[in-house]
Amino acid sequence: MSNNDQSKSNDTAKTFKYATREEWLQAAIEYVRPMVNAAAEAAGMAKHSMPTHIRVSCGFGWAKAENSSILGQTFASVVTDDGQSAVFVSPVIASAEDALMVLMHELVHVVDDCISGHSGRFVEIGKALGLDGKPTQMLPATALQAELMLIAADLGDYPHSRLDIDMIRAASKTPSTPSKPRVRVSSGPAAQHGSRHIKAVCMNSACDARGYLVRTSAHWISVATPICPVCKTDMHVS
Secondary structure (H helix, E strand, O other), rough: OOOHOOOOOOOHHHOOOOOOOHHHHHHHHHHHHHHHHHHHOOOOHHHHHOOEEEEEEEOOOOOOOOOOOOOOEEEOHHHHHOOOEEEEEEEOOOOOOHHHHHHHHHHHHHOOOHHHHHHHHHHHHHHHHHOOOOHHHHHHOOHHHHHHHHHHHHOOOOOOOOOOOHHHHHHHHOOOOOOOOOEEEEOOOOOOOOOOOOEEEEEEEOOOOOOOEEEEEHHHHOOOOEEOOOOOOOOOOO
């Protein structure tokens, strides 16, 4: 068994204090809630304390699939049906400490309900909390990192296995040949080589325009699936 296989085997055998990433992240929020609220108060914004209910999950942010540069993303309460802020921590994050560091940045957005973006109140509360760096990349400085390490130890291992973006990208860039078909590493559309456009075909057997084909860019596919102009159903993307 290779070292990599052994590592994966050990990960599978781990037992976690929390069964899911969402449970772990929710527990983490409650650990740091007093710290975040105290920072808001220190910045003169006590009324902007953290809401009681926050949805948090592990996943890529909107329209950022397979993007390793976006480590976290928060959506304001006004864009969710139940009025709860929604926070996502990227699946490229591996450790409990790193997940907490990204979460702290996102919780400042939650306090401000995303109104200030990465300026104004966001920066003031972030600095009071102990974040440092460029506003778009503000993460815990040394003192706050030490506190988060203690919290991470109490929370236990983050019940997650890092998604290897480099492997996904490498696989998508490898041309497919009859003797060596491309390895599929996700259920999404296969990468298009030699053309920037992706095919969309009407596969509705009851449609008079079955087989109708259009090509569009990956950007527009991420926005919406093309619809057949005749039967008005989603077209098959390949």
